[in-house]
Amino acid sequence: FKTNWNRTQKIFYGLLPFVIGDMFQRIIALYLRFLFQLEYSAMSLNIVFNVVITLLLLPFYLLFFKGLGIESKDLKVDTIDKELRKTFRWLNASFITYFLLVRITTQAEIWSQRGMIVIDWNPYYIRTNILLLYFAIFIVSMLYLNYQKKEKQAREIQELKDKQITDLGRYSRHVESLYKEIRSFRHDYTNILVSLNEAIKDEDIVAIRSVYQEVIADSDRKFYDGKYDIARLSNIQNPAVKSLLSSKMLEAQKKGIAISVEVDAEIEPPALELIEFITILSILLDNAIDAAEQCTNGNIVFAYFQEYDRKIVVVENTTVEDKAATSHIFEYGHSTKGDNRGIGLANVKTILDNYPKFSISTNSSNHRFVQELVFLE
Structure with a gap:
């Protein structure tokens, strides 16, 4: 053994x-x-x-x-x-x-x-x-x-607690900015419908087609932006976890990293100490941001979902290398980008070693680095 x-x-x-x-x-x-x-x-x-x-x-x-x-x-x-x-x-x-x-x-x-x-x-x-x-x-x-x-x-x-208050403040300001954008869009959309209504009254097919093609057809494209994905974090039921994830996603966006969030159903944290779960998420997301920031078109994918009796967290990011070395990344002191990163991943391993039903797997290929946490309930 x-x-x-x-x-x-x-x-x-x-x-x-x-x-x-x-x-x-x-x-x-x-x-x-x-x-x-x-x-x-x-x-x-x-x-x-x-x-x-x-x-x-x-x-x-x-x-x-x-x-x-x-x-x-x-x-x-x-x-x-x-x-x-x-x-x-x-x-x-x-x-x-x-x-x-x-x-x-x-x-x-x-x-x-x-x-x-x-x-x-x-x-x-x-x-x-x-x-x-x-x-x-x-x-x-x-x-x-x-x-x-x-x-x-x-x-x-x-x-x-201090970090949660700070993160919640950032999350609230972000939600407020999105609300203002939606209000602005609603106002603009009302004006568009008024102009379209006038064209319909005049039975001006050319004007109708012009309004549709130039304005309406692409009007919802702005809502495909990754910043609106953060709203999916509302499905995470724990405020501390939600505030941490929103803070990390906003940090990534601020650094020019595209984000994608997939939390499609309401879900609670897994059965381990909350502070340990937050520590693990923080370390993995910090590492993902560090790596994606080095790429020309960096992006990060975060997914949290449940399959039967398993809760699964996936953190995926782009990498400069086509295939990053993964065999020793959880060893204490081993790091590809600074000492803190090596210590952080060693800390993740130390935490998970206390829970036999929990595991983490790592894969890297095609300039993608994927870490998957599985929590067996």
């Missing part, structure tokens, strides 16, 4: 189960020993006692993390956020230190009992002090990690 974990993630996920299991078992054993006044030598050889400790491990684990207000998702390693990356590296260093100290004192005790070495200190006493000290450090570290995660989440939510 191969993962995309980096070194920090491998060390953390590899040592965390051992450290928690070993530390919790020793804490439970220490408590039971003093509760029942058991000797250490008798306790370590008692099979029933060891079975009881093992059975108490799971409830102790659940009560411990519930008491600290920490959920399993809070133990997910974040190596993109600089401060969180430092915290996880500190935790890894503490795991390794605890592991080495416990193993050294345990091995020293075994060698002493076998007469291989002579020591003038009590390994069990030293190991118990290491355990209690590290248990306190572990609690503080978990609380600090939980605090950092909550702070980061609060910042992201606030940034999302």
